[in-house]
Amino acid sequence: MIIKQLDVYGYGKWRQITFPTFGKTQxxxxxxxxxKSTMMAFIEAILFGFPTNKSSERRLEPKDYDGFGGRITVATDTNEIVMIERKKGKATGDVTLYFADGSRGDEADLVKLLQGMTKQMFKAIYSFDIHGLQNVQALKESDFNRYLLAAGTVGSDVLLRVDTQLQKKT
Structure with missing residues (x-):
């Protein structure tokens, strides 16, 4: 799955903003x-649900605007375009998937689309900061290889190529 576009209705300080033209690697x-952190939190919230009020994560619900939520347009592994929309509703938000054929999906369809990806896995693979980069050096080679393999099993061919290169060097 490749993110193609973000449409923010209202999230944190953002109101009615579009981030178009995402590439395969962004x-x-x-x-x-x-x-930057708000954008990553937005992507996580749309894919995995808004943090609840009891969560330690910030919810980033606009205080002066009713349009909490947004939409992510993705291309699947089969190049199907799917829009994932999450808006204010139940605690984690109400999600609707819009498929190219005009049909709609729900949370169960999103779980299938994510192919078993969890929020924790997503953060570990795709969302890292300077602290995460510093921790990479502390990993043993076998742990690093497992990390790369886990990334590859959810569709990150770039990380698998890096793993292959590391294997050739040893």
């Missing part, structure tokens, strides 16, 4: 307070 960078 690097997001910028100065402090540019919104």
């Amino acid at each position: 690097l997001i960078y910028g100065p402090n307070e540019a919104g």
